[in-house]
Amino acid sequence: MIPMIKADGKSELELIAALKQRSGEVDQKVTAAVSDILEKVKAGGDEAVRDYTIRFDGKAPDTLEVPKEQIEESLTQCDAQFVDALKKAAVNIQDFHARQKQQSWLTTKEDGTILGQRIRGLKRVGIYVPGGTAAYPSSVLMNAIPAKIAGVEEIVMVTPPGKDGKPNPTIMAAAAVAGVDRVFLVGGAQAVAALAYGTQSIPKVDKIVGPGNIYVATAKRLLYGVVDIDMIAGPSEILIVADGTANPAYVAADLMSQAEHDTLASAILLTTSNRLAQETLLELAKQCKKLSRKDIIERSLQDYGTIIVCRSMDEAVEFANLLAPEHLEMCVENPMEYVGRMDNAGSVFLGHYSPEPLGDYFAGPNHVLPTSGTARFFSPLSVDSFVKKSSFIYYTREALERDYPDIVCLAEAEGLTAHAQSIRVRFEK
Amino acid sequence: MIPMIKADGKSELELIAALKQRSGEVDQKVTAAVSDILEKVKAGGDEAVRDYTIRFDGKAPDTLEVPKEQIEESLTQCDAQFVDALKKAAVNIQDFHARQKQQSWLTTKEDGTILGQRIRGLKRVGIYVPGGTAAYPSSVLMNAIPAKIAGVEEIVMVTPPGKDGKPNPTIMAAAAVAGVDRVFLVGGAQAVAALAYGTQSIPKVDKIVGPGNIYVATAKRLLYGVVDIDMIAGPSEILIVADGTANPAYVAADLMSQAEHDTLASAILLTTSNRLAQETLLELAKQCKKLSRKDIIERSLQDYGTIIVCRSMDEAVEFANLLAPEHLEMCVENPMEYVGRMDNAGSVFLGHYSPEPLGDYFAGPNHVLPTSGTARFFSPLSVDSFVKKSSFIYYTREALERDYPDIVCLAEAEGLTAHAQSIRVRFEK
Numbered sequence: 044m045i046p047m048i049k050a051d052g053k054s055e056l057e058l059i060a061a062l063k064q065r066s067g068e069v070d071q072k073v074t075a076a077v078s079d080i081l082e083k084v085k086a087g088g089d090e091a092v093r094d095y096t097i098r099f100d101g102k103a104p105d106t107l108e109v110p111k112e113q114i115e116e117s118l119t120q121c122d123a124q125f126v127d128a129l130k131k132a133a134v135n136i137q138d139f140h141a142r143q144k145q146q147s148w149l150t151t152k153e154d155g156t157i158l159g160q161r162i163r164g165l166k167r168v169g170i171y172v173p174g175g176t177a178a179y180p181s182s183v184l185m186n187a188i189p190a191k192i193a194g195v196e197e198i199v200m201v202t203p204p205g206k207d208g209k210p211n212p213t214i215m216a217a218a219a220v221a222g223v224d225r226v227f228l229v230g231g232a233q234a235v236a237a238l239a240y241g242t243q244s245i246p247k248v249d250k251i252v253g254p255g256n257i258y259v260a261t262a263k264r265l266l267y268g269v270v271d272i273d274m275i276a277g278p279s280e281i282l283i284v285a286d287g288t289a290n291p292a293y294v295a296a297d298l299m300s301q302a303e304h305d306t307l308a309s310a311i312l313l314t315t316s317n318r319l320a321q322e323t324l325l326e327l328a329k330q331c332k333k334l335s336r337k338d339i340i341e342r343s344l345q346d347y348g349t350i351i352v353c354r355s356m357d358e359a360v361e362f363a364n365l366l367a368p369e370h371l372e373m374c375v376e377n378p379m380e381y382v383g384r385m386d387n388a389g390s391v392f393l394g395h396y397s398p399e400p401l402g403d404y405f406a407g408p409n410h411v412l413p414t415s416g417t418a419r420f421f422s423p424l425s426v427d428s429f430v431k432k433s434s435f436i437y438y439t440r441e442a443l444e445r446d447y448p449d450i451v452c453l454a455e456a457e458g459l460t461a462h463a464q465s466i467r468v469r470f471e472k
Numbered sequence: 473m474i475p476m477i478k479a480d481g482k483s484e485l486e487l488i489a490a491l492k493q494r495s496g497e498v499d500q501k502v503t504a505a506v507s508d509i510l511e512k513v514k515a516g517g518d519e520a521v522r523d524y525t526i527r528f529d530g531k532a533p534d535t536l537e538v539p540k541e542q543i544e545e546s547l548t549q550c551d552a553q554f555v556d557a558l559k560k561a562a563v564n565i566q567d568f569h570a571r572q573k574q575q576s577w578l579t580t581k582e583d584g585t586i587l588g589q590r591i592r593g594l595k596r597v598g599i600y601v602p603g604g605t606a607a608y609p610s611s612v613l614m615n616a617i618p619a620k621i622a623g624v625e626e627i628v629m630v631t632p633p634g635k636d637g638k639p640n641p642t643i644m645a646a647a648a649v650a651g652v653d654r655v656f657l658v659g660g661a662q663a664v665a666a667l668a669y670g671t672q673s674i675p676k677v678d679k680i681v682g683p684g685n686i687y688v689a690t691a692k693r694l695l696y697g698v699v700d701i702d703m704i705a706g707p708s709e710i711l712i713v714a715d716g717t718a719n720p721a722y723v724a725a726d727l728m729s730q731a732e733h734d735t736l737a738s739a740i741l742l743t744t745s746n747r748l749a750q751e752t753l754l755e756l757a758k759q760c761k762k763l764s765r766k767d768i769i770e771r772s773l774q775d776y777g778t779i780i781v782c783r784s785m786d787e788a789v790e791f792a793n794l795l796a797p798e799h800l801e802m803c804v805e806n807p808m809e810y811v812g813r814m815d816n817a818g819s820v821f822l823g824h825y826s827p828e829p830l831g832d833y834f835a836g837p838n839h840v841l842p843t844s845g846t847a848r849f850f851s852p853l854s855v856d857s858f859v860k861k862s863s864f865i866y867y868t869r870e871a872l873e874r875d876y877p878d879i880v881c882l883a884e885a886e887g888l889t890a891h892a893q894s895i896r897v898r899f900e901k
Contacts, residue, residue, distance in 0.1 A: 124881050160854075275697075393586075453610060457609065
């Protein structure tokens, strides 16, 4: 059910090209429909949001906002073990992300000059949380906790109501644990528009993060610049590099853990061991049968999964850097040796006891990661994603007088005489 | 030539709305033309680049690349005072940006867990430098130096040749001072496409930065995701907050220093002093006459300039935060008092001897700043703009065994059974 090839330098490039195709083109029809929604919500506010909710979801809740008490109450409504696990995960996520926080700083000179950089949280951030089967409490933690640490004053969540018209209790529990300030029961492009422009009841935010369907993603893309957004996530990816010390049962299970996300997900094994390749194949067939998302797994492994037998670890490393996967597992004897060589990956999982789902839920680092090869230049979601910086400059008369001929010289070389004049006017009569 | 209004809460909002109009719509014709150029360069490489250069610039240089020696030689061809000023500016820019550099880090636990974040420079970055009158050596420094500090391995510059077919010597001198590695004589959307896809002679980069005309900006916008890009810069903006201690001659000169950039530039004065407002008006008229870019200045002051007389400093601060200007000057008695209150600005210039051009050329902080109100959520160009991060996770068997019931519980709550299985398979028979 998963193709197996031998590395030859050419097949790998073809595979990368095939995976790139998944990103797909921007859909003109969706763009037009979403543009229309954005305009209507911008002009019509709550009423437009309500109209779209009735049109797309059948009915709209009487009040959009979930009362604060109801968010807190969800902690007692959910399974106690689940809430406990959520809280432990939150502690780990908090601990890791707290280390990312940067401080404002300044530097002074003897002449009185002060230069600095102010770093502070965005004022208000919006988190989109999908409904239905894609309602993931772990995503709430991964998006809200770094924002909280960054010093964001208010975190607003939007999420569509369930079929019963109520919010998903596991999502509410995660919101409570993560410290989300306000929750509104609305989904789709209309929710994103409401966050970007503000309505009578939904406050305008500075940045919108979180996953969503094509309508949500398109709304975010179109609103980039009106607000900031996080990355537009592509299908999930795992690349496992394994040597002969790897356990084929573990490798197979880890491949399937990403393959189950959706039929476009990609799971690739690079191994120097022919034996491991063969045994992983058997394990995939054996384990897959028992999994509830078997059909999705089989389909994505067949379409976008591959086992590649490499001639050397160097070859595997080179291919991994070319592919720039979202998740990279190093199931090898000495994984630490490779930390400095894996140049393009969102998150790297080292050794035989660091399976990818450990990072999805629990270890601490963020699970919002660059996909589709963009780990070449993009980074995981972090505290930095929720701050803004500005520089400040204070010069004394003495300092400016010393530097002014140089500044005037540079301004005049660029033909910007009013720039030069603004320095000169302070010293020349 | 510049309108004057009294703050009344309403006029300010109208002004903000009027300024927002400047950003303009995406031009469909330009987008179509640029899309075509991108496709052709992707498929045709150097030959396509050459064809477009001949079509748009009349002729193409025999070889695209400027020899290394020619870059270095420009230092002796330019005016010595200019080169000296450039070098001093480079030292200040380097000194400021070096303080932004973040280190990779890791954290360990007693159970053997290692979690960390690797931070390193992008591999290759492309800098676009416009030709003609918009060829600014200061931009070369501001874009290349932070990349260099970030640890970018190779900095590639593209810039159109002058009418004589040769590179602009002041741009080459700045490239030499900033440590640009390679320079190619090509401009327009075809240059941006070449950087994104790579051609036979121009290497493919991970990020493209630098200002350009509408074709260059559209090419960058369309290629976002294929490569990373910096912000798309809007028209320049200055907001000056001044009290009665400000010197009207300085204030007028500083307003005009931004107004001269182009007719869409915006220069606004907020002052609590009616006298200062009146005197600034007189100074604008007086000083403007002598400036070479008088026509541009008059036009932009008339269309997008305003003097607003505020009832209090609080009102001025509130409006400044609403407008979120690119450049903010605090020409007031105690400027330091306001550092913590100016929430939305790209760069803040404090006191009577910190005119905006000081920051454009010399003080050290970057001059590539968020425009069009995006300082609400965007930050100045910095060393962070040229790095990529990845997280890494190493768990021991002992650590995973302790945490595994929690992870399984969370995965199952999300219905992702293959995620749960990848943890379980390591412990259950």
